[in-house]
Amino acid sequence: PQPWPGIIQAYPDRIPVPSGAKVITLGEGNTPLLPAPHLSELTGCEVHLKVEGANPTGSFKDRGMTVAITHALASGLKAxxxxxxxxxxxxxxxxxxxxxxxxxxxxxxxxxxxxxxxxAVLHGARILQVDGNFDDCLELAQKTAIDYPVTLVNSVNPVRIAGQKSAAFEICDVLGRAPDIHCLPVGNAGNITAYWAGYSEYAGDGVVKNTPRMFGFQAAGAAPLVHGEPVADPDTIATAIRIGSPASWDGAMKAKNASAGLFEAITDEKILEAYRLLARKEGVFVEPASATSVAGLLATVADGRLPKGSTVVCTVTGHGLKDPATALEGNVEVEPLAVDPTAVATALDLR
Ligand code: F0G
Known part of the structure; x- marks a missing residue:
């Protein structure tokens, strides 16, 4: 069998790049769609996790970045x-x-x-830390890309969205259909926009017959889409989604409305509960923001909005090793214990 070629070459007719362009890939995509037995039992649904931490840099961003960097290189700009x-x-x-x-x-x-x-440090990026939040950083990056010869590779660049559609294609290819419900953490809202575009494209072309309801979950302290207006000072332990003014607002609204979906705010406490549950019961270590999809799933079970028997996919967007501090800071019941080499069995209560 051929090795997985990355998403551009796996879906060449769906993810266009400039003709003759050198494809820049790290082998992203083809991530596990992992059955989640514990969550399935808890919810009465058939729950799968789309494990995006398995991408080359440990998050779903690689799907869009292979396309954005391939275009950027082809454009001739150097940065x-x-x-x-x-x-x-x-x-x-x-x-x-x-x-x-x-x-x-x-x-x-x-x-x-x-x-x-x-x-970012080891890959040699020029890192500028801004005294502000993500929304301030995005504004600065956009301005710089207008005034100088440098390509903006945020998801406001539409080719990023084109690449991120591939996750929806992969899910349909594995299930042989689209799920009934798709749960996502939502920050800048590029990913929910991309998934919806991917599912809609497959359904429009008759590859699948259905599209899922899109359930988007935001951290309670950074939930502009839930409140219907930007949040000036977003705050959450899930730093990945600490965003007050999502760039893909319209795309997210369209995904929700066209799919009979929903947006919901999830407290940091519930996010961390799901974070621990994924690690302890499913064996899947994600970063806190990623657990928001699962915390959201559980919230919609609790209030009856999740129809029993549904086929559900939760995207877990980033690897737990991204954020070791949160794993160690007060979130573990089991503290690492110093032991005498002769006392291991005693310390473990083994008899
Ligand atoms: N989960 C993780 C782990 C993320 O890093 C992000 C976004 C999201 C979810 C939300 O996805 O923005 O498409 O709605 N991270 C961006 C970043 C903002 O800069 O890495 P979204």
Whole structure:
């Protein structure tokens, strides 16, 4: 069998790149659609996790970035820029390194997880920490890309969305249909826009007969789509989705409305509960923002909005190793214990 070629070459007729362009790929996509037995039992549904932490840089951003960097290289410009809560910057830095392009990233100072910063550093990105939030960073990045010869690779760049549609294609290809319900964490709203475009495209072309209801979940302190207006000072432990003014607002609304979906706010407490549950019961280590989809799923079970027997996919968007600090800071019942080498069995209560 051929090795997986990355999403551009896996879906060449659906993800266009300039003719003759050199494709920049790290083998992104083809991530596990993992059955979740514990969540299925809890919900009375057939729940699958789309494990996007399995992408090359540990998040779903790689699907869009392979396309954005391939276009950027083909354009002849030598540099790319993005604003990020961390994952976009890690992905842009890696793909730019692969392409031989300069990468600049604007991140909110003190509000990006350690693993993501480490990635951008090691891939050689120029990292600018901004005294502000993601929304401020995005505005600055957009301005810079207008005034200088540098390509913006945030999801306001439509080719990013085109690449991220591939996750919906993969899910349909594995299930042989679209799920009944798709749950996502929502921040800047590019991903929910992309999934809906992907499902709609497959249904429009008759590859599948159905489209899912799109359930989008935001952190309670950063829930502009739930409130119907931007949030000036977004705050949540899920730093990846600490966003007050989503760029793809219209795309998210369209996905919700056209699919009879919903948006819901999830407290940090519930996000962390789902974060621990995924790790302890499903064996899947995600970053906190990613657990928002699962916390949302459980919230809609609790209030009766999730029809029993549904086929559900929850995207878990980023790997748990991105944010080791949150895993260790007060979220574990089991503290690492110092032991005498002769006392291991005793410490474990083994008899
Ligand atoms: N989950 C993770 C782990 C993310 O990094 C992001 C977004 C989202 C969910 C939300 O996706 O923005 O398409 O609605 N992270 C961006 C970044 C903002 O800069 O890495 P969205």
């Amino acid at each position: 790319v820029i993005c604003a990020s809560t961390g994952n976009t910057s890690a992905s842009a830095a890696a793909y730019a390194a692969r392409a031989g392009l300069t990468c600049a990233v604007l991140v909110p100072q003190g509000k990006i997880a350690m693993g993501k910063l480490a990635q």
